[in-house]
Amino acid sequence: MAAIDRVDDAPPLTIQEVSRLSGLSEPTLRYYERIGLIDAVDRDGSSGHRRYSPAAVETIEALACLRATGVSVRDMRAYLRHLDISDATRLRELFQCNADRAAEEIERMRVRTRYLQLKADLWSARERGDTAAERRAITEIGPITSEMRSW
Amino acid sequence: MAAIDRVDDAPPLTIQEVSRLSGLSEPTLRYYERIGLIDAVDRDGSSGHRRYSPAAVETIEALACLRATGVSVRDMRAYLRHLDISDATRLRELFQCNADRAAEEIERMRVRTRYLQLKADLWSARERGDTAAERRAITEIGPITSEMRSW
């Protein structure tokens, strides 16, 4: 297949290139290698610098997507393990469970953002000496803090 | 004032009570004290256990709101400092800047959640052997991963 040939023929990439491609920082890439989340990366013979094979890059990009969505390192390990044995049920559960978690987090973030905006408004009102706006902000903040408290 | 009297008369609270009230874990409360974010808490004479004064609780609840919104410890320190000198401009800037950051984060979270949901759908389709649904999920994931990559 043409697509596979292209991957096989592609040259190995430097850590900087993989970092830009995946969105993971260079220290993070070294860290993932150190903790064994990804296999030891090939090195350039003379310099000892890392050279990432196309296959390694592919794995890293998948992990980067997971990390960006707040998946834990433990779950990333589980992902790689179940990928190997192609365990569809486990993988579905893993993604569904993380999708649900992320959805809840968005709800919480929305309330938090509203809180911060009202606090900004409050101090803006105080700055301008606008006591009416100040009072309005204060009455709106109350129910939000109690909502945040119940998490 | 009645409200102030009520606060002054209120009994000191245990670490468990403050934890439940603020949403901060007990280790976090001890940690904040250790790093000097909050002042050393009063202790019970005989047991040496922490007893939080109403004033301390009030500060902690404010910090808990900030933390829940993703404000850094550094900014929490700035908040307390500027509160002391009542620096409205600095406080407005601090909250506005964090509100903007939080709003951006929500946008990113939305894309991430979509990604995870599609991955769950993908493996669900594979589980059922539904190759049509599988292909649909794959084509939808492509643009999302490239969107995530640009962060």
Next chain:
DNA sequence: TGCGGAACCTCAAGCGCTTCAGGTCAACCC
């Protein structure tokens, strides 16, 4: 061919917590 700057390396420490181990203290039960 030598030079300056960018890219890379490792190792160690820091951050903001959480978790764990090992022990004290107060209150209730039989």
Next chain:
DNA sequence: GGGTTGACCTGAAGCGCTTGAGGTTCCGCA
């Protein structure tokens, strides 16, 4: 009065990175 339970204590280690120090290697250009 001994035993259990639960809340609390301290100190140390772990997690998932980031930051920084100090040193090597690569690369384009004069």
